[in-house]
Amino acid sequence: MSRPKKIVLIGHFGVGKTSLIRRFVENTFTKDYKVTIGVHISKKEIHIKGDTPLTLVIWDLEGLDDITKMRTSYLLGTNGFIYVFDLSRPVTYENLEAELEYLKTNYPNTPTKVVGNKMDLVNKAFIEENNGIFTPFVDYYVSAKLGSRVETLFTKLAEALI
């Protein structure tokens, strides 16, 4: 069995990082918001391609509105990133391109998935209207609330790690 893989979730506060992890690890959701401070770490064993077991260690970081202010010690040994933004709040994706660029330069060769969360709050037309902003960067539109594409997100990232 290969070593556990460390996945770090980043993005502004309130975008649903904690909720996505909850959905993935415990398959639950709450609409109450509890601000994450520092970091919470959880673990989940999954099976990927041809039943290979893999342990994911998931780091849920405190939300920041400036990615460059992240505590770098949290990122030691990171194998993959999930960058989350909130489809219902433009401030959370205003600097999408720059933030992703920052990750790419500072953590090259680290697989990254970009997701727009809270898909349940917007409609298709909204996504189409904002095509230009989203399409070049976004891997999945997800909803922690409905659980849509959450499993796929983590599994696909995990597959990219081995």
Place this chain on the structure above:
Amino acid sequence: MLEFYKASQNEKFQYIIVDNTGTIKESDNGIFSIDNHKRLQEVHPFFEIFTELLVIPNETYEFSCINLNFETQNLVVDISVKTQDNSSIVIIENLTKHYNNYQLAAQGRNESIINSQIIELKNEYLLEKEKFKNNFIANFSHELRNPLTASLIFGNLLSESALNAEQKGYLNIIKSANSDLKQKIEDILDIAKIESGKLALNTSVFSLKAMLQDIVTQHKTLATNKQLEFVSNFDTKLPEFAEGDAYRIKQIFDSLLANAIDFTNSGRISLHVSLNYTRAQKANLQVKVIDTGCGIAPKHHDTIFERFMKIEPDAQSHNGSGLGLAIVKYLITEMGGTIRLDSSLNEGSTFTCNFNVKISSYNSSLKHELLDKQTPERSEKQHILLLEDSELMQLTLLKILAATGQFYVSIISKGEDLISNIIDKDVDLILSSNTIQGFSIADLTTAIRSLPREYKKTPVIALSTEAYKQDIKRFKKAGVTDVIIKPFDEQTLLERINKALK
């Protein structure tokens, strides 16, 4: 005493010695207890990264604000690690209390930031909705213009034919309903323009005297029809010519007087216009419209100038969509003035307003124009080319133009036939709807203006459903000679055609 403090201090730290695979060799269990020989990685998933860290000797790592959730307790700690060749030391500092306070502060701050962003989003959404409403109103009102124009014009034509008394009575009702409808559409369009910030004043020189005379003639007739006395009183110091938006100024008078006549069943309507003061080439006019009608209770005085407000909503006999006063108030405010209402129930109402116009020095060319308005004598008939794809409008226009005996008219309904017709026939004037399928009047006019010299100057009058200033500007820029807004009456049409032919 000291021992007590030391003990409590001890609970703040935990020292753990591990080998370079993470297996615990020693722990003082100052914060939580762990079994020796277990691997740290099994204690909490945080320590999983130690697998990589511990194999590199002589390094120091600091981790702050790590949430360690155990079954029995939730801790928030800082952790530092010093690695050595074979064994490393891990120091955990319990800062749960400190971080919990920080969490509370962050909770309040983040929640309020997110809430304000949601409110912003809601506002944006409301603005979008408002915009949609205004566009909808504007578009729909435009749709009403063509049928209404036909109805107005045929009503007028019908009244010139031989009718018996009963028929005349019916026709008058139709005509008055038509003009009501026209007024309402105009009011709604004005409100939509006001709300979308598109209502701008168009300043030009006009004869204030002539305007006031027009107003008196028009409203005196209406008042007399209702057996009301109509008195007017104009300050002799009023400037003869003024600069301002004549159309909108007349609208203010019309609206106030129409209201007064509407809400009064017996007695008198008075109109007083005086000069408040003149300052820096600006005249401040005061207008008073006094009626002896049903009056307005004081509790309504605050809201009467608001949109969609109407006193006595069940009063069937009263006209007015309730938009008139809101528009008047807006126009007066735009002209740097104020409006006030004095009234109490059953004692009549007095509307007093003042606004600024610019004083214009005597302008002979304007006077000339005013005198010259009459239909000129013409020796031969002029040729009008009518481009219009609505059959109803074709018929309507043909009727009016033919009735004058002054023109002969050719009709085409396709934009692509325009240029060949101009060249083949000897056209004096082009009259065109602005909404010919597949063409815009602006583009067609641009094409005409680039024809050889003998054709390119042919005047073009656009009959437009677009009443917005920027549309009219666009037409004029393309070389359109004049724009007549639908619905129009025959007199306006003929006047403007004659003006363009000169």
